[in-house]
Amino acid sequence: MRTIRSRWLVFLILTVPLTGCVSTAPGGNKGHLPTYPFTNIEPEWIRNGEPVDFEGELWFPQDGIESLTDQEVLPVGNYRDVQLFVDKVDVRPFDRVYTKFGVNKYRYFERTKTGAK
Structure with missing residues (x-):
């Protein structure tokens, strides 16, 4: 009987701390990080x-x-039902504005057309 209790105690000591590392959220534990549609x-x-x-x-x-x-x-805003973003580390005046169109894919916008001087 004593060995059963000691084994049970060892089991609890080894498994209880690990339960905090297991995520039940679909897609893994992402915490409270922002995600944008x-x-x-x-x-x-x-x-x-x-x-x-x-x-x-x-x-x-x-x-x-x-x-x-x-x-x-x-x-930072919306334009024609499209969400606009800036780089988190960028400060005004912004160099680029972004729109999202895929996982980790952001189209960038600049104040001048491509090739314009």
């Missing part, structure tokens, strides 16, 4: 090169994208 296809107006009006200035979509996590960006 997106569409897999960008709106046609972005693909056509139409600018975003942000803080009184026109920002034009560029051909490139950046791979950023949702934790690296800050939502």
